């Protein structure tokens with residue numbers, strides 16, 4: 001999978017849309033969470049706009065002052081989906097916070113009389129561009145199938161396993177998957193030498 005052209009701001013890694021769901025791809029805009037390699041791709045407001053466009057949301061201009069509201073939404077989503085990917089129940093408070101944001105997002109959508117589909121007006125604030133992602137998060141949680149919600153055992157990126165046999169293990173075979181493969185090859189060849 002190709003990397004999305006986000007400005008790495010001096011960071012050595014890349015960002016990829018590997019989540020299979022926008023809510024997970026939003027959470028994954030922090031690479032290597034909880035490690036010393038942690039990198040927040042949303043440190044740069046221009047990256048937020050590029051990301052919005054890549055996931056087919058309104059690519060609104062974002063400034064530094066919008067980042068707090070945007071990363072708060074990301075945090076709220078992460079606190080609900082990451083426990084599920086770990087096989088745990090999300091804390092009740094996390095669900096409450098999500099509900100507050102989902103209800104805001106719901107209040108802004110309407111049925112478009114022409115397309116007869118759910119539609120959002122142009123976002124009044126940049127954070128509102130994430131409204132559809134909040135509903136994606138709610139859908140992901142309420143649809144069940146939590147066993148399909150996984151995290152990469154190497155980098156902790158989250159993804160929805162959409163393979164037929166549910167055997168997906170890595171964020172991307174080209175990254176963590178091939179690193180693990182070459183590691184196990186190394187160990188095997190060490191053992192046999």
Ligand SMILES: [Zn+2]
Nearest residue numbers: 152155171176
């Ligand atoms: Zn990974």
